[in-house]
Amino acid sequence: MMMTLRTVTCRVLLAFTVLLGSGHIAHADGDQRATHLPPLPKYRQECASCHVAYPPGMLPPESWQRLIDNLPRHFGTDASLDAASVKELSAWLTANAGTYKRVRAAPPEDRITTSAWFERKHDEVPAAAWKRPGVKSPANCSACHAQAQQGDFNEHNVRIPR
């Protein structure tokens, strides 16, 4: 009888944990869901060679379109690609771009880091921290968000390098 009771308790606990877990995902912000999208292999291969595979949901479709149309002049570097790759990336990025309220407006220079939501979320970070050798630039997400490459930007996992 004790065994059965214990088993039932375990099952209830397990179910509760699962419920909590899924609830967290289901009720998270729109951006949380967008960041967990598995990157297109081509996106990981071509774009994530130089920077974090920024989640497509962090920019509106018109920003992605402008970026993809200007790859030979990509924030001061030549990121040019063959036409077939450009087409594939363009389709995936615009299809998965952010459409929810806070991402709807294109940020200045189509930079994720100049978005109002980005600045608000990072307003506790001291200006000097961005300049530390282990950080270098606000574009270097994984300097502080260790799981950024996997699309995890949860603030509880943030470790700012000293």
Add this chain to the structure above:
Amino acid sequence: MSRSYRIRRSFAALLAGMLLSQLTHAAAPSELQAAYTAQAGSPASPDRGQALFTTHHGREWSCSSCHGTLPIRAGSHAGTGKPIAALAPAFNAERFADAAKTEKWFRRNCNDVLGRECTAAEKADVLSWLRTLKP
């Protein structure tokens, strides 16, 4: 320069170009270097390659800005800080193993560093230097 020599030389360059464009998949670093050398029509120089790699060419970045002066270990992207795995093929088997990928990165990075594409001779020089770096 005799006419037959010129014909032979342009034929060799043509052949090398065809070879390079056909090496779209797997290729060994030595094969890529041979193709670039044939296209250049003169032997590769590791010293020239090292000089090209480590010096600035009137622009903000040199090759070393991201790959390090001795690219036998990981570097870091000068703009984004993202780690870049070792470039010397003896330290990273994925480097110079694919002709199309090699061409893509030479095109982009030479444009960033020199403001133009690299010549076949320059590519042969750089690759010949990288191939001298051994564990």
